[in-house]
Amino acid sequence: MSERSMPLSWRKETKPHKFCPGCGHGLVLKALGMAVDSLDIAEKVVFGCDIGCSLLAWDFFDFDTVQTHHGRVVPFIVGAKRVRPNLVGIAYMGDGGAYAIGVQHLVNATMRNDRIMVIIVNNTVYAMTGGQMAPTSLPGQVTETTPKGREPFREGYPLRGPEMIASFAPEGAYIARGTVSRVRPLSHVMERALKNLLDDRGISVVEVLSTCPTNWRTDAEDTWKYLEKEMTDYFPVGELVSS
Amino acid sequence: MNNGKPINEERQVFMYGNEVVVWAALAAGAEFLFGYPITPQNEIMHYWSHLAPRYDRGFLQTEDELSAGFATLGGIMAGACCFSATSGPGTVLFQEPLSMAEMMRIPLVLIVQQRGGPSTATVIYSQQEVFLTAFGGNGEGLRIVYSPGSHQEMYDLTIKAFANAWEYRFPALVLGDGYQAQMREPVTLYDPPRRGIILKPPSPLVGLEGVPGKEREPAHWRNAFSVEEELYDALKPIIDDFHWAAPTLTQKEEGFIEDAELIVVAHGIVGRSAEAAVRELRKEGMPVGFFRPITLRPFPDNDIKKVLHACPRLLVAESAQGQLAKLIRIAVGGELEHSIEMYTYFRPGLGITSEEIMREAKSVINRKREESLSAVLL
Amino acid sequence: MTSGNRRIVIGGEGGQGVQAAADILAQAAFEEGKKALYIPNFGIEQRGGTSLAFVQIGTETVGSPKFEHAHLVVALSSRSLERLQGYMNEDSIILFDSSLLEPPQVSDEVVGRQTFNTIAPETFAERRLTGQRQKFPEMLPKVRAVFGLPASEMAQTKLHPRVANIIILGTVAGFTKMVTLESVEAALEKRLAHKIERDPALKDLNLKALEWGWQSAGRMLEGLVPAGEIP
Structure with a gap:
């Protein structure tokens, strides 16, 4: 596949997109767009976004897209897929939606091995609401609700979501963690995740380490350093469950 | 099969x-x-x-x-x-x-x-x-x-x-x-x-025929809006549609209204007790009618207004603390709100039998008759 | 009483088959083209606890599913009888399982115009269940009549312990006379169809229990209620 600046499945009319400068969402969606292009499945895709920054993807693609509520994109896509098994349902959400308010949906969809793809953008904060502590905020991380840094004794340790669901993932599930610092490998992960669905094997969950300089209050260099060092140290990148 | x-x-x-x-x-x-x-x-x-x-x-x-x-x-x-x-x-x-x-x-x-x-x-x-x-x-x-x-x-x-x-x-x-x-x-x-009941076959809003972006526009659905005017523009037609549909959607049942001195209003299973009570009371010669809203939303506003114009005295019976009564107050609104005389029988979380409604209705009617009698005597 | 329909409430402990008896009775009335409504009273407990069943049958449209006073109050346990007291008035007839409950002490002062009859004692002379019998509540409201029927003992000694509720069903149907014995038999067979298929002997056992209950009702009524005045 030749490297394009813009995947075919991106909707040109809505570009440039609405994410903040330096935000990782555009890169996640680029990796997804490349994977869909390479499998040529745009016609089958139903793309659902959560609320939070992920909602800004509601008109991002030339896919049929629905923006839902906080944490609820997983059951929404489960419903669509259950009645139309030939669809490729993709639930796109942040770490707050996946691991806090909607964690029961992620856990149960994994348990049932629902044939859907879940993409979780982990940027260690609630971004759209103004930078509060997320389930994924790192120890010591300063957020609006942890002004002196996340104190594990009080606020607990960050949740490693993929590891959690990998602990009980059924046969056929695909669970991986990628990073926006390496978009091409990320798009390969996305492609494998989608293939897992097309082969009707099981659920596919991809967490992507991403950036939020707006809420991290970092410049370009520190943003990248935080992603590459602190985050990647705590959240190891790679495939956790595959076959 | x-x-x-x-x-x-x-x-x-x-x-x-x-x-x-x-x-x-x-x-x-x-x-x-x-x-x-x-x-x-x-x-x-x-x-x-x-x-x-x-x-x-x-x-x-x-x-x-x-x-x-x-x-x-x-x-x-x-x-x-x-x-x-x-x-x-x-x-x-x-x-x-x-x-x-x-x-x-x-x-x-x-x-x-x-x-x-x-x-x-x-x-x-x-x-x-x-x-x-x-x-x-x-x-x-x-x-x-x-x-x-x-x-x-x-x-x-x-x-x-x-x-x-x-x-x-x-x-x-x-x-x-x-x-x-x-x-x-x-x-x-x-x-x-x-x-003769028509059931529209369902049609999809996503997962439509054809390649989106090539053969057709993609379907993009959202319910989040950037500015308040944008929301207002999206919401107003929905509210208008609801109000437009309301008169065809509303449904009610009523009986024994004409010469009634008291209307028992109740819904659901209590409406059924009310109807049975009213039928019994009529056998005893008591001038009581009943009104049962079948749609609670949209509420049959005009129907209940008509009934209460004919007889402004009502007894609201419900297994809640006045939820139906409030819907009635909203529905009648305006001038009528001041002329109606509402008696209530609220039993939150408790079933209501026909006998209870009969007793309540009788006591309201008898009290009213005594009042008017003592007014004449005075 | 707001209608000519018969109102029946049956109470017992979970597992005594109270709901099945009530349900079959209502089903029989429905099959005869009568108006019928059956509603179980239920709580949070899945098993155990008292179980009440309400049935209304007749020719008039049924109003509320629950009612204040029953024409016939049936008690299969002491605990349920306490709960059932609220449904009794001077028109009520009380039927209780006398092999499970001690017969009430006859006292006009306490229970008003009360009588109680039991079936001829020959088959139950042993009173083997006496030791397990529960106390009949001391206070009863003024009622029309009280009947005791040793349904459990009869079931245990002559038929099968599981059909005590069917005996009661027969008696209740016989008391109310709103349905024919044939309709109740048909409803019972319909209900037990799957079980009878597996064990054909069940059919005879249940029909016997039903008939015995029905006849007991007749005999109890003969002693008390004038012809034409059916409780």
Whole structure:
């Protein structure tokens, strides 16, 4: 596949997109767009976004897209897929939606091995609401609700979501963690995740380490350093469950 | 087997209310139920999961009511006729998917079998989910709420809920209760088209034909807006549509109004007690009538106004602390609000028998007669 | 009383078959083309606890599913009898399982115009269940009549312990005379169809129990209620 600046499945009319400068969402969606292009499945895709920054993807693609509520994109896509098994349902959400308010949906969809793809953008904060502590905020991380840094004794340790669901993932599930610092490998992960669905094997969950300089209050260099060092140290990148 | 239709010839059966709901949903063409256990609606899931495979329908037991609601929305948007059922705290969680359905015009059908509240309270019965079903959620209560008074109405109105949800594209709720869910009585099952009831075939909003962006525009659905004017522009036509549809949606039953000195107003199963009480009182020569709203939302405003113009004295009986009474006050509004004389019989979470209504109605009438008598004597 | 319909409430402990008896009775009335409504009273408990069943049958449209006073109050346990007291008035007839409950002490002062009859004692002379019998509540409202029927003992000694509720069903149907014995038999067979298929002997056993209950009702009534005045 030749490297394009813009995947075919991106909707040109809505570009440039609405994410903040330096935000990782555009890169996640680029990796997804490349994977869909390479499998040529745009016609089958139903793309659902959560609320939070992920909602800004509601008109991002030339896919049929629905923006839902906080944490609820997983059951929404489960419903669509259950009645139309030939669809490729993709639930796109942040770490707050996946691991806090909607964690029961992620856990149960994994348990049932629902044939859907879940993409979780982990940027260690609630971004759209103004930078509060997320389930994924790192120890010591300063957020609006942890002004002196996340104190594990009080606020607990960050949740490693993929590891959690990998602990009980059924046969056929695909669970991986990628990073926006390496978009091409990320798009390969996305492609494998989608293939897992097309082969009707099981659920596919991809967490992507991403950036939020707006809420991290970092410049370009520190943003990248935080992603590459602190985050990647705590959240190891790679495939956790595959076959 | 038959032609795949759950019901061909009409037949009278003796059934539990939850079973009636399932046959109505099957007859109305519901294809999928997403549900979560909560008493007293559980048998809806039980009967459905037993019958669904026979008619090639689907079922999924979800992890909670939020999931049941959003999966139902996903299923409907993907083009299938889906529904769910719940009660009490489950109805509270259902407000979230219901509000999305209101904003995006998704024909979500929800059966509610009321249990006692607040909190977990009883699993038995109440009429305390009137406000929750009619006006719950952040928004404007853009739903259709039916309150059946018998198993026959449970069947008729469940079918109607599907028909009108898809026709008008508003969520439609059938507000039953634990008594209706758990009791057994006769009901006539029928195939809706044979009675001239039109059920629109479902159509998808996503997963459409053709390659999006090439052969057609992609379908992009949202319910979040950047600025308040944008929301207002999106919401106003929905509110207008609801008001436009209201007169055709409203439904009520009334009787013995003409010479009545008192109108008993009640809904659902209590409406049935009220009707029985009024019939008995008439046998005793008491000038009492009854009015039973069948749609609680939209409320039959004009009908009740007409009745209260003829007889402004009413007795509101309900198994809640004045939820129906408040709906009546909203409905009559304006001048009439000052001229009506409202007596109330509120029993939150308790069943109300015909005998109780008879006693209350008699005491109001007798008190009034004594008052007018003493006025004459003075 | 607001209608000519018969109102019956049956109470017992979970597992005594109270709901099945009530349900079959209502089904029989429905099959005869009568108006019928049956509603179980239920609580949070899945098993155990008292279980009440409400039935209304007749020719008039049934109003509310629950009612204040029953024409016939049936008690299969002491605990349920306490709950059932609220449904009694001077028109009520009380039927209790006398092999499970101690017969009430006859005292006009306490229970008003009360009598109680039991079936001829020959088959139950041993009173083997006496030791397990529960106390009949001391206070009863003024009622029309009280009947004791040793249904459990009869079932245990002559038929099968499981059919005590069917005996009661027969008696209740016989008391109310709103349905024919044939209709109740048909409803019973319909209900037990699956079980009878597996064990054909069950059919005879249940029909015997039903008939015995029905006849007992006749015999009890003969001693008390004038012809034409059916409780």
